[in-house]
Amino acid sequence: MPVPDTSFFQSHYIPNTPSQQQEMLDAIGVNSIDDLFSDIPAKHRHPTLDIPHPMSEIDLKFQLMALGLKNSNLEQNACFLGAGAYNHFSPSIVKPILTRGEFLTSYTPYQAEASQGTLQVAYEFQSLISNLMDMDVANDGMYDGATSFAEAALMACRVTKRDEIYVLDTINPVYREVIETYALPQKLKIYTLPAKNPILPATAACLLVQYPNFHGNIEDLALYKRQTEDAGALLVVSADPIAMGMLKPPGEFGADIVTGEGQGLGVPISYGGPYVGLFCTRKKFVRQMPGRIVGRTNDSEGKTGYVLTLQTREQHIRRERATSNICTSQALLALAATITMAAVGKTGFRQLSELNYHKAHYAASLIEKLPGFSLPLEGEFFNEFVVKCPTNPSTINKRLLANEIIGGLDISSSMPDCMLIAVTEMNTEPQITALVTTLAEFGS
């Protein structure tokens, strides 16, 4: 293959010019850059590369902003979708801090002395998440809520040295899928239990409960705690952090591992990612915990500082005997969550939680009264609930979108004609009224 000549093009991201490159080649003592690649089998060198030519920033922005306008976004539409990601408040201070180069463009804090910012934030995150869930310790975050839950199941098996994972039938079905992806190759077994009156055998490693559950209902953690205790299993709870402003936290019920999706804590919704998984446990299990952990220590002069710690759990030290393969995780989003928790604060967090609760219950009460609509499930809920519709939810959602409303999740495949509606602090009374009014058009 002849060497393709692209030297006419100078990228704005690459400082060195052809004449500097020549100087460097001279210093190295080779004739061309190509010579540096001589270890690559010649016949595979210089493949064709069918990628468009470079594009100017003006064109890029023009085209991509136009493409973005093809999407219906949450700034211009009311949103009643949830099921694992929610349209929550992200304080205005989050983005300016997050995008500071020092946070945005630094690596994992291996060099503690040059990374105290990232490290202290991680310690703050661990502290606040522990407080929120009322657990002993938290790590610095996992990939997302689903993988946290899956890793918790693996950890429970390690801790108990058992291989049976029990899962309530009320957890998010996608979370269930992810647990399978993670657990089955390791020869662990997964069993489903009915949320109402599950019977947990004494061979169980753990019971996995979502709080509130996939349908928005508040599970009875006290009951599940008794059952796991009786079985010598661990209680693993995936909890919605925003609900923790008003609901009794899993730690108070004696949960052994608590996970959660951190997106609600001010992380942009961004079509599903990047988010951050929450992960907490009891002190005695900390050496079985996956993920990064930051600890407080001091420097040679006695000043307080922070470092990555308990690294012998991790893959870069322990390799195949590590507690997980996770390396790069979601530190930046943990920062977003930390800023949000600080800004919403103690009283604000209760208030935020209650705003969700009251608005959701208000919306539910109005929808319940609509002819043809009903709320098929019983029990307390937080900010999400199932609605049975007089017709196909996807038909309803199309009509809603025409009114600039993004409707609930169509769950008709598991519950015929049902839709899962979430209401948050971002939904105003007029939005709720508009939702109800449009739904009413479908009433028989």
Place this chain on the structure above:
Amino acid sequence: MPVPDTSFFQSHYIPNTPSQQQEMLDAIGVNSIDDLFSDIPAKHRHPTLDIPHPMSEIDLKFQLMALGLKNSNLEQNACFLGAGAYNHFSPSIVKPILTRGEFLTSYTPYQAEASQGTLQVAYEFQSLISNLMDMDVANDGMYDGATSFAEAALMACRVTKRDEIYVLDTINPVYREVIETYALPQKLKIYTLPAKNPILPATAACLLVQYPNFHGNIEDLALYKRQTEDAGALLVVSADPIAMGMLKPPGEFGADIVTGEGQGLGVPISYGGPYVGLFCTRKKFVRQMPGRIVGRTNDSEGKTGYVLTLQTREQHIRRERATSNICTSQALLALAATITMAAVGKTGFRQLSELNYHKAHYAASLIEKLPGFSLPLEGEFFNEFVVKCPTNPSTINKRLLANEIIGGLDISSSMPDCMLIAVTEMNTEPQITALVTTLAEFGS
């Protein structure tokens, strides 16, 4: 007036709580905050304040984003408007740097040792603007292009100790108004001269020329230089910085003071401000220059550093004998311009300038061919030109807007049925075609 009690409200911008306030009052030895205001005549204390109650960030953002959508913005519409503000390229790196707290939330760099960032940027700005205009020195920026021009006229009168300001009839009429606002109260006289063959008397302090002029035409600076020289007057030029990528700069023609509107250098168009006025002169006039100037010096250990200098020209030292009253100016926008000049760079600046030129001339050539349309002015132009339309420009503009095109400036009050059209590097060929196609609908 009774003291109105607003203590139930705690602002998120005010850290101190009622109990801390009480501690502080105790330390001061007064009973209430109200006591601290005792110097204010009692009968005027505690006026009613008819301002809405505090608003949450969620509500604010919701309402203001909705209000913003009521405006037709340049991200969603093609823009052919100019006349002093232009839709130019602002590199993506500008905003992240500009919004760094250290730049955004610092004061004028009076404490040099704690402001080297701001000061070095100012020195860079002065350097690049001097280079761009090919002048000896520049200051750190004025309010905007119009006030720079006006201050230049005042300075010319100080330098020449004369009081007659001559202004070509081709300068932006709004700039003319601003010059009047500034000059008339100081008992200076303003005379208008025709751009074609002006005759400048020997009593003139200066001649004010816009380059390119209000109608986009490239004025003959060589001619004006001869005339000012003959009259012993100063040549004052207001130049478009973007045009300077290809046009011979005023300094090369021997201009004495060069001003300009810096908005085109990557400053958001933002409905007219904040922008930054450019101001350059010859070395020998520097002590008559208005505005802030930063100079290079060294510290007690010999390290290079920057300070505000020649402050004896300024109001805070010289008071009523200062060269201007200007104090706070537009430093942040000078930073934006500096970043943009660095990012566009030497070859890019020529290219940018030529993109404007070719696109504008292409658009003009198409419009000229449309039945009913003509280009009434002769002479070379840069990126802006006058079009005579078959009907009222405002009618045409309404139709254009329906096609997501913001048309040119309606100048029919000075030139019947005429519109001033600007074309920049941001206008794509399809936009130009759409403009021409829509205009064609009006052809007779």
Place this chain on the structure above:
Amino acid sequence: MNNIHAFQRKLLMERSVPGRIGSILPDLDVPKQNLPRPELLRDNLDFPELSEPEIVRYFTNLSRLNFSIDTNFYPLGSCTMKYNPKINDEIAFSPGYAGLHPNQPIDEVQGALTILYRLQGYLREITGMSGVSLAPLAGAQGELAGVLMMRRYLMDNGQEQRLKMLIPDSAHGTNPASAKMAGFNVVSVPTDDSGNTNLEALRAEATNDLAGIMITLPSTLGLFDKNIVEICNIIHQAGGLVYADGANMNALLGQVKIGDLGFDVMHLNLHKTFSTPHGGGGPGAGPVAVKSILEPYLPAPIIGLNQEPNEKHYYLESPNKSIGKLAAFHGNFGVLVRAYVYIRSLGDYGLKQISENAVLNANYIKEKLKGYYNLPFDRNCMHEVVFSATKHKDKGVNGLSISKRLLDYGFHAPTMYFPLTVDEALLIEPTETESKETLDLFIETMKSIDQEAQSQPDLVHDAPHNTPIRRLDEAKAAREPDLRWSRPEEP
């Protein structure tokens, strides 16, 4: 380490490498046109050639050499360095506002005009005035607008001989400079021992060439002039007009309306009281507010409202006797949007709490430090307090050194040597957005510096020690001005 420092501070032109580019521009997508005559074309532009990564790193590191509100306590008197809310920036930068061309027809920008119209109203309400123009681009331009209106008004009333403008000796330099630009003659009025205007001196100037007075309220000494109503009366009786420099309004928000006290015209500094970021020296915005007699003179544009049956319609207008245009467009719109958001965010309750806490914080510092530094005016201060750093002069430690020493501790310095009337003035303005904890730390530090000045005067005298650069030679800068990079001469 020195070479890293030197490298970081190399200028753009010194970093330039021929052939580098910092951004990719679009290809020309229309046919190339004939270029202008060659005589019109430039042949060289001495501009930097750098890549984007270098530019970002350079400016990012430069920023890190600054103190700022986001990083430091910044008690710079007369400057109201308070926290600048991020929500204000977010909204002002959103395309619905930052993406508008100033020449767009008003139908296309009704959202923008709505904000301006409401802001005019809020500022009228806050000042107790009857007309507001948002046009001035900073405080000094607001002053100029104000005194130009006074001048025009006097002329229209056959009083063109009234050219004497009184200005207290403690005033900010922009006041006399603006008065001068409006064609007035400036006469200084002394301050009395308790920090109020010397009434006797004032009365003596109340002659029939008197145009008026420009008073800063509270004064730059941080004091509320006890005789303010009396002063207004004296001037009015003498046929003059009274101007308020409202740059210090942070002390008075919701506590008193300047208009109620008798003032005819004033300006506000939105970049102080209304918390728009200072940007290292601007942008600002300096709206002027006037009583009804001056309304016809307001600078253009004013935002008007047509109350049509179905729809509201905002428009731009020029008052019939307007002093004219102050700038090319409609004021520093981006700054005005921020101020609007700020007012809505704090609301009536919050605005009052601003002034309460600003004044409380200043008095707390005053009380805590008055045993350690000389306090020229021992009375309630407003939002700022002036000390006099004369105590350690014998040890060679002055206000400048104390200020520089504060930098070592991570605090920005107070305003030094202003007001001019106080010897070795240190003007401290904490603002309401600082916590008691920060104030206490500052107070402790000021006490330590007092100690240091006594026990280790050189330490203070030679400060700063910990800043990126040591004390700079300002005299040299002025003596041999080096104001721009220039290409080194070819050898």
Place this chain on the structure above:
Amino acid sequence: MNNIHAFQRKLLMERSVPGRIGSILPDLDVPKQNLPRPELLRDNLDFPELSEPEIVRYFTNLSRLNFSIDTNFYPLGSCTMKYNPKINDEIAFSPGYAGLHPNQPIDEVQGALTILYRLQGYLREITGMSGVSLAPLAGAQGELAGVLMMRRYLMDNGQEQRLKMLIPDSAHGTNPASAKMAGFNVVSVPTDDSGNTNLEALRAEATNDLAGIMITLPSTLGLFDKNIVEICNIIHQAGGLVYADGANMNALLGQVKIGDLGFDVMHLNLHKTFSTPHGGGGPGAGPVAVKSILEPYLPAPIIGLNQEPNEKHYYLESPNKSIGKLAAFHGNFGVLVRAYVYIRSLGDYGLKQISENAVLNANYIKEKLKGYYNLPFDRNCMHEVVFSATKHKDKGVNGLSISKRLLDYGFHAPTMYFPLTVDEALLIEPTETESKETLDLFIETMKSIDQEAQSQPDLVHDAPHNTPIRRLDEAKAAREPDLRWSRPEEP
């Protein structure tokens, strides 16, 4: 100064003051509803109470304690710390992308799916593979996906006994950890003296329980294994599959397609090669690419395209034998958007120049420093070069000390003690976005440190001296884990 330091580093909970608030939430605008049973309600939440200004200043100052690409040269081997373009962030944060809910019906998000679909195509083209899934959230998850596919494929072909996964001893720790999570047994393969895989050892492992091999290309030694095609052949002939860890693709972009060399499956680290910001430890994205035999196993979702007559229509699908879902949604979308913009921005020409310059820069450093530090493999390196800091061991100066000393000079340290197979490894990866000037300064500094290690070993040994904090006690941290703030016991 110490008290300022201590104040700045106080934790949120330590700063908390009862009654402070950090944001105003909206009032409830609907009727209050009945609360749940009291047993379900929480009674206390130990959360901070702070005002917004304090929070902003706290986090801003924390950020300033970090080194980063925007502020420092960061030659951290195996991490590809290259410049992260700002345009990528701007687009990813715009409401058209950042404001989408992952459960929205596909009709509402066609713009987003367009980007994902195209990105799949570009990554196929770059790797020479036939199928791509963007689902994995980081490199390690990409590995897990890859080895899970291998496992499933082998099982589907009746080869469930194949559980032995070979991994070179120089591999990153995620490789063995991922293999283990997929149920494989890990067997280490040694590297030979010239830095290639030991072929003999490899052949010895080519038994019928062999599942395959995970090879990093170029290796973590910064070397391109000369026998790579041979290795693929050996494994294939033994019935195994070949996995490429593509975290080091920055060396190979446009130079060679991994698929052409014989690999069956690989992952890419978009947060390295495609320049998405590392965020202090994520987010990343680790797409997997496979040959056609593995396509049916790709993790869900894959973006499909219906070529309908008039309109294109993108959709999400799950391949028929998919290993399943790796996370709740569709991958780290915000990261994927950035990578897409990056690829479009650089285009075909630019992508090739990345690898050329990354390799050139590394070889330049290698050449310039090889007289000063031990170079275990003296041959052309790829994008990174590994040195061995054994020279000054007698003076008590090791790789750790040299790394810390670099921090003093404002350079981030190389990767230390990795790969594990090189004694006192210092793995230096400059990337293509650094200028020759920066490299030269770094080279000079490394030479100075060599000098210092000889003449003033304590200076190096006790480094760092100039960082915000001195050398930290990691042993104590692990011995007495202090992992969270807790409320001090009441006395």
